[in-house]
Amino acid sequence: MTVKDVCEILKSKNNIEILTHASPDGDTLGCGYALCLALQSMGKNARVIVEKMPQKFKFLTKGVKEQDFQGEFVVSVDIAALSLLGSNAEKYAKIIDLCIDHHGSNSIEIKDKYVVADAAAACEIIYEIIIELGVKITKEIANCLYTGISTDTGCFRFSNTTAQTHRIAADLMEAGCDFEIINKNMFDTKSKARVELEKNLYDTMEYFADGKGAIMCISLDMLEKLNISGDEIEGIENIPRLIEGVLLGITMKEREKNSYKVSVRTNECINASEFCAKFGGGGHIAASGCKINGDYETVKSKLIKAAEEFI
């Protein structure tokens, strides 16, 4: 399929439902609301289907009209597999008509699939579609697309970022997107509970192997005491790796008494997957995990000993 084919289909349809993935992030929601705004501006009925809208993304709905209609055509955005539909699976898994995505691994089996694997964010594809549809990029559309692009690239830092990512960002800046507010809310704001959690985690931080390794632990006690939500733990396992000189960073997360989920993040030439394999786990070169049973001190000693040998 080409972008023109996608646009021909969209132009020919009405009463369109745009499906986002469960635990929605900035990219799937940015796609959803940008496309919805574009379709509504073409005089079509459209809505976005969201499992549960996180507070911090509510601004993306600005300008979207609530329309009363019976859905006739379903477009999925940024959904790599049907297993990611969450509670929407029952109603929508079998009636997706068009799939728009940027995951090379996309496993949704339907005829009309438009997957661009080198797009850093699915929002880059939606940008291309909106331009091809001849719809003006309004400030509201620009805010949606910028949010998807910025969150999926870690604000232009991750390796998926391309020259094209920056060129699209330039156009969105010219359309008046609120890049400063968006980035502040997406990247720079910490909840009070998160600050408290980090303080507690720093208290557990231990270095080993001449500072090339660092380990910290989130205990059940800590989570309970801080009454912390899943959102607020996001990215926490990156903390040890980002300390100067650390090549292998370990985060122990207590799951139940005497049972730990272990997240390993590495820099440069250290293979996290190989390390985790020693404990029956695995994953990617720079990000892997495993599960170890035992009390805190025993598990920690095992990990440090293995890591010292490994580094």
Next chain:
Amino acid sequence: MTVKDVCEILKSKNNIEILTHASPDGDTLGCGYALCLALQSMGKNARVIVEKMPQKFKFLTKGVKEQDFQGEFVVSVDIAALSLLGSNAEKYAKIIDLCIDHHGSNSIEIKDKYVVADAAAACEIIYEIIIELGVKITKEIANCLYTGISTDTGCFRFSNTTAQTHRIAADLMEAGCDFEIINKNMFDTKSKARVELEKNLYDTMEYFADGKGAIMCISLDMLEKLNISGDEIEGIENIPRLIEGVLLGITMKEREKNSYKVSVRTNECINASEFCAKFGGGGHIAASGCKINGDYETVKSKLIKAAEEFI
């Protein structure tokens, strides 16, 4: 002056010294080494004059040849005033021939000044000059320019970022710049001492005014115990403001016994300058400071009381 005028002058000169400002940052150094590489590739003698090179910017010198020559022409880059020359003032303050800068407030009084105030980074101007000179943007030049642009815009987050900033970044990406490593080193890496400092600061954090205010304190004790350098304190006064819900964030820095430098950072509609004026200080709307004498508890109480009334 136009960019063409600047290039005509540079083309006509040889034995060029490029002057950077004291406490050099990514932008002045990025300008310096990018321009030096470009001039050397044109067959000229050139060197960069740096007061004291920070370790983290040493990678910018890659590919620069050390040339033995007597300087005949001095170009200043990213230097807004002669007072910023540091220990280079004595030798260079009176012999600058060409000034290239992006500070609207530039106060250097010479004939040949090329100041582009809406450039987010002086590196944007150097990019324009290198293109006009007809020099190819090599990977090394791209790394220098990207570093200046990324550091001066907080990785495309600050309000000075423009569409043009992203368009230049796109070209630098195509030239093969190591954006991922650069951003990791500039933004994501914390020294062990910095982690320790943050932990100590979090311990002093107090909220007030229903969580709309936050205050923390760096004591002389803390700095001595952690043996921490100036570099590692950079940006620390932003911590309170970046906590969810906080509109006014205060950082007390003990300067000597019973004397505090106070940094105030605000969000949205709170005027930090007005607040600091209450204590004889001032600054910008979102970032101001003042000095208060007294013991820790007294100064803290004064600040909290004033802030509660102010919010």
